[in-house]
Amino acid sequence: MSFFEGLLNNDVFMVCFTAWFIAQLLKVVITFVFEKKIDISRFVGSGGMPSSHSSFVTSLATGVGIKKGYDSVEFALSLVLALIVMYDAAGVRRAVGKQAKILNKMIEDIHAHKKDIFTEKRLKELIGHTPVEVISGAILGIVIANIMI
Structure with missing residues (x-):
């Protein structure tokens, strides 16, 4: 088999x-x-x-x-x-998703004031449960x- x-x-x-x-x-x-x-x-x-x-x-x-x-x-x-x-x-994966949400918001705020500081794409927020x-x-x-x- x-x-x-x-x-x-x-x-x-x-x-x-x-x-x-x-x-x-x-x-x-x-x-x-x-x-x-x-x-x-x-x-x-x-x-x-x-x-x-x-x-x-x-x-x-x-x-x-x-x-x-x-x-x-x-x-x-x-x-x-x-x-x-x-x-x-x-636990862990859910916390990572929450952190990604906060980091994405911070990056958006930075981009609103100064462009092209970060070249990374948005972090995935829906990771945990x-x-x-x-x-x-x-x-x-x-x-x-x-x-x-």
């Missing part, structure tokens, strides 16, 4: 991919509903509702728990990974894993 055949036959991987895909698709749909525009870049972008990082890692942990048992070392490893990723998404986005992504991942496995 080739690498790709093995990956496509791996139930847990397919659950993770599906959870990620649905989360990213929901970002496009939610952007359309609230902003009345289709923004396909939301499908591959980070940040926003729901957290695809959270859905990805919680579907992994749930899938491993279902397949190997919630008392297994594999589940413990995947759960710890999930908790680290979700903490990072709502709010706690609600992280929890929503986590719930999505758990639900998808329970449906598919």
Whole structure:
């Protein structure tokens, strides 16, 4: 069996991919509903509702728990990974996004007074997640894993 055949036959991987895909698709749909525009870049972008990082890692942990048992070392490893990723998404990455917003405003103010001091493009502001986005992504991942496995 080739690498790709093995990956496509791996139930847990397919659950993770599906959870990620649905989360990213929901970002496009939610952007359309609230902003009345289709923004396909939301499908591959980070940040926003729901957290695809959270859905990805919680579907992994749930899938491993279902397949190997919630008392297994594999589940413990995947759960710890999930908790680290979700903490990072709502903590560090969110703080980076807030800092980018402030820096972009500072650069705009500087450009208003003196031109061409900075040549860098705007920093990406939508990087991390709010706690609600992280929890929503986590719930999505758990639900998808329970449906598919």
